[in-house]
Amino acid sequence: xxxxxxxxxxxWLPSIHPQVWIFAIGRFLSEVGTGFTLFYAPIxxxxxxxxxxxxxGVALGSASISGILGxxxxxxxxxxxxxxxRRTLLLATAISAIASLVLxxxxxxxxxxxxxxxxxxxxGFYWPAAEAVVADASQIDNRRETFAxxxxxxxxxxxxxxxxxxxxxxxxGSYRWLFVIDAISFMVFFGVVYVGISETxxxxxxxxxxxxxxxxxxxLSDRRFLVYIAVNIFFTIYISQIHSTLPLYFKNFVxxxxxxxxxxxxxxxxxxxxxxxxxxxxQLPVTSILKRCSHTLALTVSAIFWAIGFGLIWVxxxxxxxxxxxxxxALGVFAVAIVSYTPSAASLVTxxxxxxxxxxxxxxxxxxxxxxxxxxHPLGGWALDQPQILTNTYWLGFILSVAIAVVILQYLNRxxxx
Numbered sequence: 212x213x214x215x216x217x218x219x220x221x222x223w224l225p226s227i228h229p230q231v232w233i234f235a236i237g238r239f240l241s242e243v244g245t246g247f248t249l250f251y252a253p254i255x256x257x258x259x260x261x262x263x264x265x266x267x268g269v270a271l272g273s274a275s276i277s278g279i280l281g282x283x284x285x286x287x288x289x290x291x292x293x294x295x296x297r298r299t300l301l302l303a304t305a306i307s308a309i310a311s312l313v314l315x316x317x318x319x320x321x322x323x324x325x326x327x328x329x330x331x332x333x334x335g336f337y338w339p340a341a342e343a344v345v346a347d348a349s350q351i352d353n354r355r356e357t358f359a360x361x362x363x364x365x366x367x368x369x370x371x372x373x374x375x376x377x378x379x380x381x382x383x384g385s386y387r388w389l390f391v392i393d394a395i396s397f398m399v400f401f402g403v404v405y406v407g408i409s410e411t412x413x414x415x416x417x418x419x420x421x422x423x424x425x426x427x428x429x430x431l432s433d434r435r436f437l438v439y440i441a442v443n444i445f446f447t448i449y450i451s452q453i454h455s456t457l458p459l460y461f462k463n464f465v466x467x468x469x470x471x472x473x474x475x476x477x478x479x480x481x482x483x484x485x486x487x488x489x490x491x492x493x494q495l496p497v498t499s500i501l502k503r504c505s506h507t508l509a510l511t512v513s514a515i516f517w518a519i520g521f522g523l524i525w526v527x528x529x530x531x532x533x534x535x536x537x538x539x540x541a542l543g544v545f546a547v548a549i550v551s552y553t554p555s556a557a558s559l560v561t562x563x564x565x566x567x568x569x570x571x572x573x574x575x576x577x578x579x580x581x582x583x584x585x586x587x588h589p590l591g592g593w594a595l596d597q598p599q600i601l602t603n604t605y606w607l608g609f610i611l612s613v614a615i616a617v618v619i620l621q622y623l624n625r626x627x628x629x
Contacts, residue, residue, distance in 0.1 A: 227357055228348035230408060235364035237403030238341075241304070242365045244396020246372015246487075247379070247389040248311070253459045254476070255386035262320060264459060268592020270323040271455055274331030275585030279578060281335015286574020287427075289340040290567065296347070299340035300404045307333030308397035315390035331581070333397075338577035343569045344408070346561040354561060358554040359498040363491060370487035377480025430571050435626055436563050439556075440579055442510070442619040445612060446552055447583025448590075449517050452609070453545060456591030457524070458483070464595070464602055465527050465534050478535075486542035494550045501551060506562075507624035509555035511617055516548035518613040525606040528599075 256267045285303070288294040310330035317323045341361075349357035376389055430436060461482065462473040474482070501509040523541035527534050556576075564572035594605040 227360055231345060231348045231357055231360060233403065233407040234341075234344055235360055237400045237407070238361060239364040239368040240403065241396050241400035242368025243372040243375070244311075244393040244399075246369040246374075247376040247392045247396075248314070249369065249373075249454055251376055251380070251386060251389060251458070251476070252314070253455050254462055254479075255389075256317070256323060257459060258462070259386060260318065260323075262323070263592075264595040265589070265592040266320055267323070268455065268589040268595075270320060270327050272585050272588035273324050274327040274334065275581040275588075276331065277328040278331035278335040278581035278584070281332040281337075282339060282574045282577045282581060283335075285336040286339040286571045286577075288336070289343050289570030289574070291570075296340045296344050296570070297404065297408050299336055300344070300408065301401060303333050303335075303337035303340065304397045304401040304404060305333075306336060308394045308401070309333075311390045311394035311397060315387050315394070335577070335581065338580065339570050339574040342557055342560070342573040342576070345557070346564075346569050346573070349561070354558045355498050355502050355554040356495070358557040359494050359550075362550070362553045363494045366487045366490045366494065370484050370491065373480050373487065374484045377477050377484075380476055380480075427571060429565075430568065430575055433563065435623070436560075436572065436575070438619065438623045438626060439559060439563070440575060442616050442623065443556060443576065443579040444582050444586075445616040445619075446510075446513070446517075446556070447580045448587040448612075449521075449583075449609065450549065450580075451584050451587030452591055453486075455588050456595065459595055460524075460528070460602070461538065464599060465538060467534055474535075474538075482538060482542055485539060486546050489543050490546035490550050493547055497547065497550045498554050501555060505624065505627075506555045506559040507620050507627065509551055510559075511620050513548050513551035513555075514613050514616045514620065516544050516551060518610045520544035520548060521606045521609040521613075525603055525610075528603045528606070 253264075253267055253271070256262050256270070257264055262270075281303075285299055288299045288302075289296050306329060310326055310333055313322070313329055314326035317326055345358055345361050346354075379388065380386065458479055461479050462476075465473055467474065501512065504512070520541050523537055523544060527537035527541060530537055560572055560576045561569065591605075594602050597605075
């Protein structure tokens, strides 16, 4: 019995490169800080600074503009033999720490936009290099599990950060300290990368090196990858709703039956902590189950869960009672949707990308997140500034969009098989 359990454990945790574990620790520590701000920033800027939901959505969405530049430059830097993944990560974490300090001092729309633009630049530099580091350290037979470990560290850090933030707000009542803590976490991440991460890019023969412009042109002519990018934008728009729209929706629109008021900050903290804890619990089992499926089938499963989750959010805003139950169920379904999506999406990009162009491929993949935020944040802010009936209908529109995403995935499956 003991031998069987050990064998099962080894199947859940395959042989992972030691550098992935070090990197995962750094990501965990950084995400603890991010958890302090991710879900509370919209509430702070709208309910305490007095900005409209639309203006906050536009400001947060502006990070996508600088994020596009950061992702383009970051992908090329990550692939560069003169710069590489490690230095790109160090640059990204330094910029992100500065952004958090700027946001900590925000008092108006202009300073919010400035802080968001700096934050977007840091995020843009970060993701292509971060994904390339994990891809470099993975093998075909454990690639999804390797990416799952990285996502597990992200979600665990976020969950702890969200819970701690809820307690901190309840004690001191100040949101600004949340951004200061986030800045400190980025500095800690900088230290982990500086000390524990070595350059992971494989040494490539001179004849195999690709000029940056030629590399970008090659990626943009990859039809399979471009179809994947089209459907990936849908998923990133969905995820943007969790980060910016839902916290404010729960606070101002989901009226609890007994009080006729929205959820308290501590309740919202608990709800998103539940969302992330459930994602942590499901990450490895779901990855193991979906490993038997094609990437497109795994992404289709994720899309279906997104549709169910949006339906439950609509119910939570329209049902006469049990709002907490409906929201809890919705966030649990969203957790399964995300853990179904992230490892399969990253693994598919790794398989499509030539080894010496992974930074550029992951750069364009990361651009999907910039586009998703650019569309999703302002769209969500606009929806929250509308009458309640229109705001509730907003979630039904996402259910219809899932049908489009599934059609694109079926087409992608067909051309991948060619």
